[in-house]
Amino acid sequence: MTAQTLHPAELSLVDIAAWRALCAAEPAYANPLMGPDFALAVGEVRGDTRVTVWRRDGRAVAFLAHHRRPGGLARPVGAPLSDYHGVVAEAGFDGLAAMAEAGLSAYPFTGLIDPAGPLSGAVAGEREAYVIELDGEPAEYLEALRAASPKRFKNYRRLDHKLDREVGELSVRAPDWDEAAFEQLLTWKREQLIRTGAHDFLGPDWTRDLLRNLFARREGEFQGLMINLYAGDRLVAGHFGIRLGGVYHPWIASTDPALAAWSPGQVFLLRAIDAMGPLGLTSYDIGPGHDHYKKPYARTVRRIGQGLAATDSAFGLAAKVAESAWMWAGAGREGFVDKVKRRLDTIAMVETSLAGRVRGLAAAAGALRKSDPESEAA
Incomplete structure (x- = not known):
């Protein structure tokens, strides 16, 4: 086994093909965040982006995209936009031993996808991520949601009709390539982050550059996708994220704060699910967090790992001590x-x-x- 760490732009076409083949062979990796395209896109806007490639007899068997920090610390590539991350590997790959071979001391994770088990021993806890998966027509999916929770979805329909009646005729634009609408979604999101006291992850140039680069993509399986809800000509709510074929993973979920009384986010998701068919989407991966908002729409729940993978190097041991200190501080x-x-x-x-x-x-x-x-x- 050998390990090589390089910038994503230095990956060979053979390595990229091998990475894509690993993702295609394992359903758990079927997300735009887990393949080489996302690492390549992040590499265009951040110079510290790296990919460690492990090879057995010259053949690539595992990949870890990350940001390399001092002491061999590896942070998930594109974080905090990388809701899912981890080592993409063949079954039987020993992740911790391979990390040491590659000079990686620690890898903290919050959304680990680990079907092959290379880092399973480092998982300290799990959380839920939500996925809207179609196995038929969108109308059938929506009907199943209504049957499972009739009161809730009756209220959502009431809000839909109220917004349509009082603000303007509702319509979905999917895809929506309007640059002004894209910038408005980012502005609303930043205002929301400030309002709620969260860290403004859209503040640094690299995150905005990444989103804008992806928005500009119009061709290929991997591209940005914006879905928006309008009341007449007025933008009401929308999602922006990335798609890979039939799988969509939105990052930016924004609504017009002036219309909060109409709950436009709830209305938007109903309409967005209905638009999946024409868009050729089979999976609308709305990710972890905000359970009260996402859970009613998702009939598929994915378990993702949280924890710290650390080697026995000096920096790895220091990372373990720091993690233990946080656990001690949190008691009570x-x-x-x-x-x-x-x-x-x-x-x-x-x-x-x-x-x-x-x-x-x-x-x-x-x-x-x-x-x-x-x-x-x-």
Whole structure:
């Protein structure tokens, strides 16, 4: 077994084909985030993007796309946009031993896809991700949702009719290539992040450049896709993300805040599911988090891993100690400490400059102080 780490642009056509073949052979890897195209796209906007390729007898058997940090720390490629990540490998691949061979000390993960089991021993917990999967017509899927929760979807239909009647005739544009609408979705999302006190992951140039580059793609299996809901000519809500063939994974979910009383996000998803057929989509992967919003629409739930894969190197052991310290600090107040850790991890993943990290930490300090139950009690 040999290991080679290189920038995605340095991958050979043979390696790219081998990576795609591994993804095609395993349904769990059937997501735009897990293949070489996403790594190549991120590599265009971030110089620290790397892919470690492991070969057996000269043949590529595993790939790990990541951002290389000092000490051999590897962070998931494109994080926090990479809701799913991990080693794409043949069955029987020993991930931890291979990491040591490649000089990787630690790999923290929050959305591990690991069907071949190379990092299964490092999983400390799991969470749910939600997928809308069609095995027939969209109308059949929507009918199944209504049958499972008639009161809920009756209310959604009421909101749909109310929005159509009071704001404007509703229509979905899919795909929507309107640049002004795309920029509006990003603006609404950034305003929402500020409003809720979350870290602005769209602040750094590289995230906006990545989204804009993907939006500009019009050809091929891998491209950006925007689906929008309009009331008359007024943009109401929309999703932007990437698709690979029939699989769509949106990142940006935005709604017009002035229309909050009509719950446009709920109305949008009903209409977006109905548009999957004409778009040639069989899977609308809405990912983890925001369970109350996503769960009613998803009949498929995917379990994804959270944890830390670390070797016995000095930096790997230090990462294990730091992870243990977080667990100790969270005893008795897990919710708040987990929130602090997630916020700091997001800053470390998305901010590539010292100035950006300082600003992120300053904003985090203020937001977390407001949400700390002990601060409120004091």
